[in-house]
Amino acid sequence: MxxxxxxxxxxxxxxxxxxxxxxxxxxxxxxxxxxxxxxKWKAKYGGMDVSEAKRLKALEDENGKLKKLLADAMLDNSALKDLLEKKW
Known part of the structure; x- marks a missing residue:
């Protein structure tokens, strides 16, 4: 991005x-x-102060990290399920 x-x-x-x-x-x-x-800025930041905008940015960054962690965990979970479903 x-x-x-x-x-x-x-x-x-x-x-x-x-x-x-x-x-x-x-x-x-x-x-x-x-x-x-x-x-676009007006729609996103309209009526905010600088501190509120920085807080919004921090929350967006944290949300992105959490989404990445969730995706990794779901991928690991899917791989483990596929491994357990195989017949030995």
Whole structure:
């Protein structure tokens, strides 16, 4: 997955500028992003503070690690079941 070149702090700052009254087109020109990105950020980070955004990022990272652990455990479980089902 491609990593964003903007941190949560910068994204929240851009959204605060939008709330202050700057148009999306001006924000896009100023920060070098597309309007779709601004609306995507608004959907994800709208109304958040920087600390909340960092907490969200930490939870997403933890969730990814847990999903990977679950997938590994399910794969091991499946391999053991296949091994036990074989007739010797």
């Amino acid at each position: 491609k990593r964003s070149r903007f941190t949560e702090d910068q994204i929240i700052g851009v959204l605060k500028e939008h709330e202050a009254g700057i148009s999306v087109a001006d924000l896009c020109r100023k920060h070098g992003v597309s309007d779709a990105i601004v609306y």
